[in-house]
Amino acid sequence: MSPVRRRLSAAALAVTAGLTLTACGTSFGAQTNKVYQPAVGANERGEVEAHNTQLVGNADGSATLSAAVVNTLDEEQTLLSVEVEDAEGQSLTVRAPKAALPLSPQLLTTLGSDGSGVYVVAEGAEPGDYVTVTLTFSESSPLTIETPVVARAEHAEEYEDVAGGDGLVPSDVSGADEEQ
Numbered sequence: 001m002s003p004v005r006r007r008l009s010a011a012a013l014a015v016t017a018g019l020t021l022t023a024c025g026t027s028f029g030a031q032t033n034k035v036y037q038p039a040v041g042a043n044e045r046g047e048v049e050a051h052n053t054q055l056v057g058n059a060d061g062s063a064t065l066s067a068a069v070v071n072t073l074d075e076e077q078t079l080l081s082v083e084v085e086d087a088e089g090q091s092l093t094v095r096a097p098k099a100a101l102p103l104s105p106q107l108l109t110t111l112g113s114d115g116s117g118v119y120v121v122a123e124g125a126e127p128g129d130y131v132t133v134t135l136t137f138s139e140s141s142p143l144t145i146e147t148p149v150v151a152r153a154e155h156a157e158e159y160e161d162v163a164g165g166d167g168l169v170p171s172d173v174s175g176a177d178e179e180q
Contacts, residue, residue, distance in 0.1 A: 041066070042147050047073050047140035048103065055084075055149040056112070057127045058120075058164040063149055065094075065119040065133065066112035066162045071103040078102055078138040082119045085132045092131070093122040103137070118163045127151035 001009075041052035049070045055063035065084075071077045079101040084092040101117035103109050111117045125131050127149050135143045152159050 040148060040150055042145050044143050044145040046143050047071075048077055048135070048137055048143055050135060050143055050145055053133060053145045053147050055121060055125050055131060055133075055147060056159045056162045056164070057125070057149060057151050057153075059152075061123050062164060063121045063125040064112050064162050064164040065121070066159070067110075069103060069109045069111055069135070071105050071107065071109075073140065074105050075139060076102055076104055077140060079117060079135060080138055081136045083134045083136070084121050084125065085134075086124055087130060090124070092124045095120045095122060100138075112162045120164060125149045 041054035042050075043052070044050050049072060051068040051070070053065075053067040056066050057063050065082060069079070082094050082096060084094050086092060096119050097117050101109070101111075109117070111119060121131075128151075129149045131147050131149060133145045133147045135145075137143075150159075152162070
């Protein structure tokens with residue numbers, strides 16, 4: 001075999017081996033093909049998107065909904081209601097703001113912070129559980145999210161901006177006046 005032919009054969013073998021070996025991890029189940037959510041909360045996308053959605057446990061046994069909601073439409077939306085069900089499908093009582101929450105177009109709105117939409121599950125959402133949260137809007141289809149319930153005490157600094165950490169529910173939440 002001539003030196004030129006030997007070099008071409010070696011180069012062809014190296015290219016074939018390289019392509020074969022690099023293709024080993026690129027099947028449909030390859031790790032780079034999976035959505036990875038490094039935060040604790042859950043994400044759901046639609047005409048309105050919810051990011052890092054979670055319920056944060058409060059000292060009184062209630063839990064505050066914390067999420068970043070983005071209205072991707074060009075017109076204003078209104079968050080009409082929040083419904084929460086436990087793993088068995090039982091509806092949990094949600095205390096909501098006395099007024100519906102407007103969602104400006106193309107703008108992020110934080111739920112659960114003092115001064116914004118605060119939704120509190122009265123009881124039945126224990127840290128470690130997953131619950132189903134359904135957000136209903138005025139001009140788009142509902143968004144349903146499988147949401148974790150996290151313990152505030154374990155991550156106190158991380159959740160210091162989430163309402164209810166002081167054991168008090170803001171006065172603009174329905175039912176808050178009777179309980180404080």
